[in-house]
Amino acid sequence: MTKFKFSVGPWNVHEGEDAFGPAVRESISFEDKVKKFKEIGIDAIQFHDDDAVPEMNDLNEAQIKARAGEVKKLIDSYGLAAEFVAPRLWMDPHTSDGGFTSNSKEDREFAIWRAHRSVDIAKELGCNRIVLWLAREGTLSQESKDPVEATKLLVDGINSILKYDPSMRVLIEPKPNEPIDRSFCPTIGHVLALAHLTSDPSRVGGLLETAHAVLAGLDPAIEMGVALAHKKLWGVHLNDQNSIRYDQDKSFGAENLRSAFNQVMVLKRHGYGNNGEYIGLDVKTMRTQKLEVSYAHIENSMAIFKLLEKKVDTFDLAKRDEFIAKRDYEALDYYTLSHLLGVK
Ligand code: XUL
Numbered sequence: 341m342t343k344f345k346f347s348v349g350p351w352n353v354h355e356g357e358d359a360f361g362p363a364v365r366e367s368i369s370f371e372d373k374v375k376k377f378k379e380i381g382i383d384a385i386q387f388h389d390d391d392a393v394p395e396m397n398d399l400n401e402a403q404i405k406a407r408a409g410e411v412k413k414l415i416d417s418y419g420l421a422a423e424f425v426a427p428r429l430w431m432d433p434h435t436s437d438g439g440f441t442s443n444s445k446e447d448r449e450f451a452i453w454r455a456h457r458s459v460d461i462a463k464e465l466g467c468n469r470i471v472l473w474l475a476r477e478g479t480l481s482q483e484s485k486d487p488v489e490a491t492k493l494l495v496d497g498i499n500s501i502l503k504y505d506p507s508m509r510v511l512i513e514p515k516p517n518e519p520i521d522r523s524f525c526p527t528i529g530h531v532l533a534l535a536h537l538t539s540d541p542s543r544v545g546g547l548l549e550t551a552h553a554v555l556a557g558l559d560p561a562i563e564m565g566v567a568l569a570h571k572k573l574w575g576v577h578l579n580d581q582n583s584i585r586y587d588q589d590k591s592f593g594a595e596n597l598r599s600a601f602n603q604v605m606v607l608k609r610h611g612y613g614n615n616g617e618y619i620g621l622d623v624k625t626m627r628t629q630k631l632e633v634s635y636a637h638i639e640n641s642m643a644i645f646k647l648l649e650k651k652v653d654t655f656d657l658a659k660r661d662e663f664i665a666k667r668d669y670e671a672l673d674y675y676t677l678s679h680l681l682g683v684k
């Protein structure tokens with residue numbers, strides 16, 4: 341049985357600023373975060389390109405690689421691996437209209453430059469996964485971009501990564517909206533379809549985030565299952581989300597425990613992790629929280645995952661099959677809920 345490995349990004353411990361208010365906690369240095377991640381049982385770090393190499397736009401390619409090499413030494417010294425690198429194609433003034441699908445040729449070239457630098461950084465960090473959260477690849481004003489042309493531009497962007505380095509795999513992280521109004525790649529189904537348009541579909545797969553599936557009005561466990569059936573679930577971002585609101589990144593299970601149970605079940609039952617995939621967390625602590633408890637949401641998410649693993653292991657499959665045979669799904673619902681509640 342796979343013992344799951346956990347990963348988290350440095351942005352998951354943050355100062356608490358949001359669209360309506362400023363930071364409420366002091367910053368914690370990258371090294372302190374790494375040290376604490378190791379202490380609480382994390383195995384690997386998720387990186388944006390500029391988490392690894394801040395101010396990278398001001399550096400040349402050799403300097404970027406050298407800085408990434410230093411980060412590799414640092415994480416090695418704490419016994420942590422790097423899971424992936426994701427180009428941050430939404431923060432820069434060059435990407436206000438999107439990256440690969442921007443209407444500006446110069447800005448599209450910038451996006452490709454950042455994607456290639458992410459590959460360089462990934463190689464220095466010893467990982468072969470590039471995650472694309474296509475944050476602004478969509479529209480605010482729908483007539484501003486043609487969806488057919490935009491899809492072609494997305495494919496060109498992905499192809500350029502595949503060509504730049506034949507050892508890299510691309511994991512697309514779909515999200516239906518926020519910060520844009522309408523995304524060109526909102527769900528795992530779109531990811532699978534997009535993968536098949538690229539020059540090497542065997543190197544393009546998906547990373548499914550719980551909250552993003554909920555924002556699309558879809559069920560996270562089913563999204564994961566569909567990707568698993570295609571052998572294309574190469575990453576997950578477990579967290580939670582209260583319905584179709586802003587992206588909340590709540591602790592895993594905090595909102596929908598039964599849904600969390602079903603996510604753990606599908607991952608465990610279908611060999612997720614057997615090829616080195618991580619249980620990635622993308623969780624943010626509440627803005628109310630004090631600095632001293634800046635990591636509790638990560639520890640709680642891992643603890644809930646492990647508790648739900650036990651619930652999956654003790655879920656009585658013979659009983660389930662009996663209810664299925666009788667097509668008594670009310671009884672199956674009751675059994676599932678009472679099992680989660682610990683009723684004997
Ligand atoms: C945004 C989000 C990102 C990606 C990585 O909603 O989930 O943090 O996971 O770029």
Ligand code: MN
Nearest residue numbers: 513549577622
């Ligand atoms: Mn995410």
